[in-house]
Structures are given as structure tokens and as C-alpha cells.
Amino acid sequence: MSAENISTLVIDDLDVASDAEALRELGIRLVSSLRRTGFVALDVPGISAALTTPTYDAMRRFFALPISEKMTCSGADIHGQRGYTALGIERAKDQRLGDLKEFMHVGPEQQTAVGLENRWPEDVKFRSAHLRLYAALLKLGEIVCRAVALGLGLPQDMLWSNCRRGNHLLRSLHYPPLGSGAKLGAVRAAAHEDINVVTLLVASRGSGLQVLGRSSGEGGTEAWIDAPMRDGVILCNVGDMLQRLTNNWLPSTTHRVVNPVGKDGVCSRYSLPLFVHFDSDFMISTLASCISADSPNMYPDSILAGDYLRERLEAIGLG
Numbered sequence: 263m264s265a266e267n268i269s270t271l272v273i274d275d276l277d278v279a280s281d282a283e284a285l286r287e288l289g290i291r292l293v294s295s296l297r298r299t300g301f302v303a304l305d306v307p308g309i310s311a312a313l314t315t316p317t318y319d320a321m322r323r324f325f326a327l328p329i330s331e332k333m334t335c336s337g338a339d340i341h342g343q344r345g346y347t348a349l350g351i352e353r354a355k356d357q358r359l360g361d362l363k364e365f366m367h368v369g370p371e372q373q374t375a376v377g378l379e380n381r382w383p384e385d386v387k388f389r390s391a392h393l394r395l396y397a398a399l400l401k402l403g404e405i406v407c408r409a410v411a412l413g414l415g416l417p418q419d420m421l422w423s424n425c426r427r428g429n430h431l432l433r434s435l436h437y438p439p440l441g442s443g444a445k446l447g448a449v450r451a452a453a454h455e456d457i458n459v460v461t462l463l464v465a466s467r468g469s470g471l472q473v474l475g476r477s478s479g480e481g482g483t484e485a486w487i488d489a490p491m492r493d494g495v496i497l498c499n500v501g502d503m504l505q506r507l508t509n510n511w512l513p514s515t516t517h518r519v520v521n522p523v524g525k526d527g528v529c530s531r532y533s534l535p536l537f538v539h540f541d542s543d544f545m546i547s548t549l550a551s552c553i554s555a556d557s558p559n560m561y562p563d564s565i566l567a568g569d570y571l572r573e574r575l576e577a578i579g580l581g
Contacts, residue, residue: 301500323388
């Protein structure tokens with residue numbers, strides 16, 4: 263299986279109130295693709311270079327700053343959930359070595375439920391560019407959540423109504439040129455699954471992102487696929503929260519960022535994923551429609567989304 267086999271769906275600016283049938287058709291195709299390969303490429307005309315280019319430009323300026331200046335956007339009180347996290351801090355679950363990446367987290371500007379505030383650099387263009395892209399991706403996240411709910415045969419509002427106050431995070435992510443860490447066995451991002459509901463990733467021009475896909479549907483052979491990195495594409499994948507809710511009907515997508523070889527190893531790689539989360543007080547309980555004699559409940563113990571998030575953050579070196 264290759265990247266050319268990955269479904270690409272066009273998502274125009276749907277009105278969730280009046281375009282219910284278009285949402286349902288989108289949902290059926292989304293659920294089919296997510297179940298078959300774990301992720302899907304979305305062609306979203308509304309999220310264009312006019313939004314992404316200024317954000318990438320601001321990222322490059324920020325990550326080129328001395329570490330002392332970047333650390334002014336950090337702090338023990340924000341637990342890696344806002345502001346700057348330095349190189350090697352986050353690691354994949356059950357991995358000993360930290361990933362070769364650094365990042366900035368941008369969340370909702372007004373969110374009393376979580377009680378965290380964004381930490382901004384002095385570059386005002388960084389703030390404005392990231393907030394514009396955050397708003398556009400979150401709007402897309404609502405469309406995806408509503409469509410997926412319909413594709414699962416649920417009420418349109420079932421998923422998104424429980425995400426309205428979620429700790430959604432736009433991660434401004436930098437993989438520096440490879441250095442001594444790679445020689446010690448560290449990688450840009452070890453194989454992992456995302457914690458959240460769905461992830462929306464602005465396609466980067468840099469290579470290295472690979473997804474573990476199935477070659478022929480359920481029961482097919484697993485193989486690493488190079489993710490499509492075309493301008494204008496948003497990659498969408500399922501996270502562990504949605505996998506748990508659907509009793510693994512929609513599988514959380516295993517992915518990694520491999521270390522490049524040759525001249526690519528001396529270049530930086532930048533990436534912009536948005537992580538959509540359930541509200542912290544949402545109880546994740548397996549959907550009854552996803553339980554059957556052939557598919558017994560794999561998660562009999564319900565858990566609050568906030569508790570689940572904290573447990574997983576601690577396992578990867580954050581929180």
C-alpha cells in the first residue's frame with residue numbers, strides 16, 4: 263500500500279445547520295477511510311497558504327531564537343499544555359529516550375475550565391498567525407466530528423457537543439537538524455498514537471511522517487506508509503479517546519517521524535497538528551452500538567476524559 267491509495271476527500275465550507283445530508287455523506291466516507299487505513303487526507307479550500315504560510319514563517323523565527331528566549335514561554339505551572347516545551351522532553355509511551363523535537367502549544371484564549379493561559383513570544387505576528395490558523399482548524403474539527411458521528415449512525419451533535427470546552431491544542435512543532443541525539447538512538451518521533459479524539463495536521467513539505475496502515479482492510483498486513491505531504495492537504499487521524507469510545511471500531515492511528523538520511527538530516531522540519539479533545543468532564547463510556555457478541559466491550563470501566571488525558575500525559579513526560 264502506498265500514499266496514492268489514501269483517500270482524499272474535499273471539504274468545502276459546510277453549514278452544519280443546513281447541510282445535514284452533505285455531512286452524512288461525508289461522514290460515511292470519513293468513517294470508511296478511517297476504519298480502513300486509520301487516516302484520511304482532506305482537501306480544504308478554506309485553509310490555504312494565506313493562513314499556513316504566515317504561521318510557518320512565524321515558527322521559523324521563534325525556533326531560531328536562543329533557548330533562553332524560548333524558555334520565557336515555558337513554566338512548570340502550564341505542564342506542557344501551553345507555551346514552549348524543549349527538545350527531548352516528550353517521549354512516546356513506553357519509550358526511554360525523548361523525541362528529537364521542540365514545540366509550542368497554543369490553546370483557547372478563554373478557557374476557565376482548564377485554567378491555563380497561552381504563553382506568547384514577543385513576536386506579535388506569531389500570536390496573530392497561530393490564532394487565525396487555530397480558529398480555522400477548530401472549525402474543521404467541528405465539521406469532522408459532526409460528520410463522523412453521522413457516519414457512525416449517531417446524532418450529529420453527539421461528539422462535538424462533548425468537545426465544546428475541550429483543551430484543543432495547536433502544536434507548533436520543530437524537528438531540528440539531526441545531532442548527537444540521533445547517534446544515541448533517539449528519533450524525531452517514535453511510533454505512537456495520539457491521545458485525543460481526532461488530529462488535524464497541516465501537511466508539511468518535509469518528509470519523514472509515516473503511518474502504520476493496513477494493506478487490505480480488516481485483517482490485512484500492516485505496513486508503514488509515507489504520508490502525503492501536498493500543499494493544501496490536511497491529514498486527519500483517530501486518537502485514543504475516539505478509539506476507546508467506539509470499542510476500537512475506529513482504530514487510533516500509529517504513526518512516527520523517522521530520521522532523514524543524507525542532506526535532509528541537516529535540515530529542520532516543521533509541522534502543525536491540531537489535537538481535538540473531549541471536555542474534561544465528559545465520561546468516556548463505550549458506545550452501546552459498538553458492542554456486540556462478536557465485539558465485546560474492551561473498555562468496561564468508564565473514565566473521565568480529563569483523568570484519561572492526565573494519565574497519558576504523565577506517560578509521555580508531560581503533565
